[in-house]
Amino acid sequence: MDGKDLAEADSGAVDPGTLRFLKVLVGTLTAVMILGLIAIVALLVIRLGPAPAPTLPDAITLPDGTTPLAVTYGAGWYAVATDEALLIYGTDGTLRQTVEINLE
Template structure:
């Protein structure tokens, strides 16, 4: 059987050029992946919830049932249907509301 395929010799310059292109593409993809991971870490590093006070001192005999936070205040809803509004920085009780 005669082999009719006419294989042309591969140019060494073309192979070297393709090898450089593949290496540059690989490096670009690795660098892009690292940039994406870094951006995710920077973007979501503060997404673990709001800043909450360390200690909340409630009046005697109250049981908290809910909590909410505003810009410079936070509120605690108690089991006896009161809303206690505290200052965020100092923790001082600002206002008490009775829910009817």
């Protein structure tokens, strides 16, 4: 092999049709990845949206001398924690149960 043959072998000449195919392939894969990412973000936004607020009465009446410290709710009830007790109310605002808290 002489120097001229080596130069032609190392030139890396590629068929233009192959380059065009690779360009279209890379562009298509990029578009598919972008659409997939948009779909994932949309699904996360839809699934992790705000939770529905519970239905609570407009006002509740706590026993005299109690101060609410925390409120939590479940299906059909909500509870108010005070220093001495846990007051469990129905969604209509009526007191259902009182659980005394003894820290001794």
